[in-house]
Amino acid sequence: MGKNIVAVVAGYLFWTLIYLGGNAGVRSLRPNVHDENGITTDTSTLLIHLLMSVIASIVAGFVCAKLANDKSWKFVTILAVLLLATGLVMQLTLGAALPAWYNACFLVLLVPVTLVGGLTGGMRVAGKSITAPSPPKPGR
Numbered sequence: 573m574g575k576n577i578v579a580v581v582a583g584y585l586f587w588t589l590i591y592l593g594g595n596a597g598v599r600s601l602r603p604n605v606h607d608e609n610g611i612t613t614d615t616s617t618l619l620i621h622l623l624m625s626v627i628a629s630i631v632a633g634f635v636c637a638k639l640a641n642d643k644s645w646k647f648v649t650i651l652a653v654l655l656l657a658t659g660l661v662m663q664l665t666l667g668a669a670l671p672a673w674y675n676a677c678f679l680v681l682l683v684p685v686t687l688v689g690g691l692t693g694g695m696r697v698a699g700k701s702i703t704a705p706s707p708p709k710p711g712r
Contacts (some may be wrong), residue, residue, distance in 0.1 A: 583636030633689025648690030
């Protein structure tokens, strides 16, 4: 059970590092579209921030699934729900400063994209792996 908890914490930390680090990079590369608090309403920049969230969610789900002993949906789903809860708090805090479409997309994407990351990391559905089959060996 301890390794499964570590898997969830590691996934959460990976998400946080990738998302916050990526967004800091975007702010430094595009300082003219962010205000003094780092907020922007520039559509192309918000799309880049959403892309950072998608990348962070895939990696977080992958890391959680790889590290967990239990390869069922349980621990990647716990991670996804924790990310959604954190996202809700952040969107409620910053929500008025950002366009509604951004808030909606950010929240709607968190859970399914994290689960996709879990699938790529070996999470199993109904006891079966959903990873791509290995290519046939030459000569067979």
